[in-house]
Amino acid sequence: MIDLFNFQRRKTSVTHVGALDIGGDNPVRVQSMTTTSTDDTAGSVAQAERIIDAGGELVRLTTQGKREAENLKNINAQLRADGYMAPLCADVHFNANVADVAALYAEKVRINPGNYVDPARTFKKLEYTDEEYAQELQKIEDRLVPFINICKENHTAVRIGVNHGSLSDRIRNRYGDTPEGIVESCMEFLRIFRKYQFNDIVISIKSSNTVVMVQSVRLLVAEMDKEGMHYPLHLGVTEAGEGEDGRIKSAVGIGALLADGIGDTIRVSLSEEPECEIPVAKYLTWYIRSHEKHLLIPAEQAPDFDYLHPKRRETVAAGNIGGDNVPVVIATRKAEHAAVDVSSPELPKPDYIYVQGELPEKLAKNQKYILDYDAYMELANSGKRALDGIYPIFPVTGMPFISLLKADVKFLVLKYGTPSEEFLACLKTHPEVVVVCMTSHQNRLGDQRALVHQLMIAGVKNPVVFAQMYQHSSSDTNTFKAISPKEQLQLEAAIDMGALMMDGLTDGLWLMNNGDIAQEDVEQTAFAILQAGRLRMVKTEYISCPGCGRTLYDLRTTIARIKEATKGMTGLKVGIMGCIVNGPGEMADADYGYVGAGPNKVSLYRKQVCVEHNIPEEEAVEHLLALIKADQQGKQ
Incomplete structure (x- = not known):
């Protein structure tokens, strides 16, 4: 068990x-x-x-x-x-x-x-x-x-x-x-x-x-x-x-x-x-x-949670968070960077940007911001600017002010172990509040699971965003020299979020790093984790095998060519398989498949159906692109 x-x-x-x-x-x-x-x-x-x-x-x-x-x-x-x-x-x-x-x-x-x-x-x-x-x-x-x-x-x-x-x-x-x-x-x-x-x-x-x-x-x-x-x-x-x-x-x-x-x-x-x-x-x-021998987490499993057949936790949407919405990504930026887009044009943008207590002079168009509640309150009282697209965030000590501020979405930071009497009553009274689940526990997964199960047992249906904080810098020294600090952040965050996503508990991800890893990399890691958990598709996905002695063509060169040709096709899933052992079967999870059929020969699939046989390898990528474009034109 x-x-x-x-x-x-x-x-x-x-x-x-x-x-x-x-x-x-x-x-x-x-x-x-x-x-x-x-x-x-x-x-x-x-x-x-x-x-x-x-x-x-x-x-x-x-x-x-x-x-x-x-x-x-x-x-x-x-x-x-x-x-x-x-x-x-x-x-x-x-x-x-x-x-x-x-x-x-x-x-x-x-x-x-x-x-x-x-x-x-x-x-x-x-x-x-x-x-x-x-x-x-x-x-x-x-x-x-x-x-x-x-x-x-x-x-x-x-x-x-x-x-x-x-x-x-x-x-x-x-x-x-x-x-x-x-x-x-x-x-x-x-x-x-x-x-x-x-x-x-x-x-x-x-x-x-x-x-x-x-x-x-x-x-x-x-x-x-x-x-x-x-x-x-x-x-x-x-x-x-x-x-x-x-x-x-x-x-x-x-x-x-x-x-x-x-x-x-x-x-x-x-x-x-x-x-x-x-x-x-x-x-x-x-x-x-590193999770071993951690402090005991005295939590109770929600009776209606099914570990073997999980489904998304039922929540009441607060704005675009929870309910039937895809999980959001929240980013942390200083005010001087919050008004500009640090991401490349083709990359997804964070749904919300947390700017602590200071808004930028000029707000980015169509961007939502999160502001510390005291700064939000001061801004609201001053009447100096409209509050559209700006939302307050509260620590536990700021809960008494939640009912005083008007906003369609509010954020409340909680940790497991916080006395529950006050915050459970607050959440039931304020369905517009999104829980930001923080942890400093050695076993992040267990601690964050515990808070959500506490909410489920109490019948609370507010959305939950998981906040994950790490400390990785280029100056880090450890025994894993083959793994860069950025990769360490990516791997740790992916591990910590894996079961939370599989359990159906995730309405959003707020990934933070106290170090010199580029903010764009931190934000795009959050999107990549949600896509890997099949919760939010934001770019083309490639289901490519690692290759083995059965591989029938130049796998790595082909992957690079296909990626370059299809990189802007958001949500498209392309399977690139070296041989037929898993190729056709995995096509059930891909829109299109590129499968080795013989020495320097490739067959193309639409789902699990082979639509072109034994194409010379040097022509196969062009045939794949023609197939995708023909299907897209047919849907228009």
Whole structure:
């Protein structure tokens, strides 16, 4: 049972992967995956060594066929000869026979329930009787038993890796394209492994959609607990992308679970060199460890809150905050900067700017401002300027003045632990008040959750904006030299906001930093976090895979070209996939897909429907743009 307010690691069994133990009291392990061909021994060894040198504790390699699986023996031997002892994991799709071979030479084998025995997806509607469904499950068991026996004989661990993008037609037609279907796809395999007393298992459930990923893992943990299973979990957001957006998206999804004590090994999937993933993963695990042994938060869970099936908390809108409105972004600027736009023209602008006690001489057009209540009161009494678009903010000590000031929206700063009698009565009397939830607690998530649950229990429906304050400067010195202060801010804020967004508690985000990070970067990080949590789309989203030995074209160059050509298409989701393993499946969450179909050949998708086959790579980006423009013109 998850404690929503007090951090503790989920209790799991221990899985042995070579000399590496995962789960139990062991630290959260970090890993990555090579992008080289597994036939290329020297290239794979060199890349694996770079991953390990960066701090990777396990290296995964794709094994499309028996030849690649057999070459794991040479790769493994060379790594050991070079003094590298990190275990290897073979990544197997579509061919159960390859898994049998890989289990001889790798310390761990990843199999995907969506394509281990079930045929390739057609995305067609098929009906299974209960008897037919049971027969399909028996086929899976019959094929798994030989593999289980090989793994037992060779002390090979297994990762059961379910991807949202590669659910079988059988699962999709019985359970739909849902978190429940993702979980059942995993549980079918787990029940067979347990039946044959094989327990060196790690489980992963991934999606490019952070909401689906988090909800599915939460459901899986509950289902495993119900059936007495406590296997360790591997966390990751598939096709997270590259750069800042990829890092923030990964931190939102992975962090939302780690912050609740869920997760025993992680992989941050970035469309970059694999060793670049390791510092990000290590920072996530370090930050979560900082939550340990915090002061107890004596909070109570609201009875109508459903952790496994969360929905947005019901609120009464105050202006454009709460209700059915998308979450707002509040920024802090000094008066001399508040009248000018510090953002680039194509970037989203904050909904409100807090200027403390001093308004700028000239207000920016269509911009809303937040002013300290005493300065607001003085301005109102002076009659020197209109108060349209200006709103007061109150500390707890200023509550008696809330009823004295007239404004459509007012802000009240609260922390959990503040005596509730006065502020609960005030909030019920003043639905125009937006709660600004602050915290200085070691466990930000638990403390801020606690305040909102206190409001829910009391039946208070005022909107809540989460205020997150950090201290990062370019002069900072710590052990994470590979992670810049700006990236540290982005990762920490994404982790702290992840579960709050997934729980449906977020009506706004006020991100602050006491340091020299550019204000534009702070503000755009807030927007990026809301987009990663699927709460507010403000720019084009790219669902791009990290690449592996299956990638069939120049992935990184292609991503750059597509990004440059589509960067102004706000809200558009473009999938850029190296191969067909997850490509078509993840198209359900993308408007368009660009998928490797063969060497230097690309197929284009509209959602999950392939609309152009085998386009030469050098022409494919232009074909994608033509498809998007044709569809846009057709809607006009």
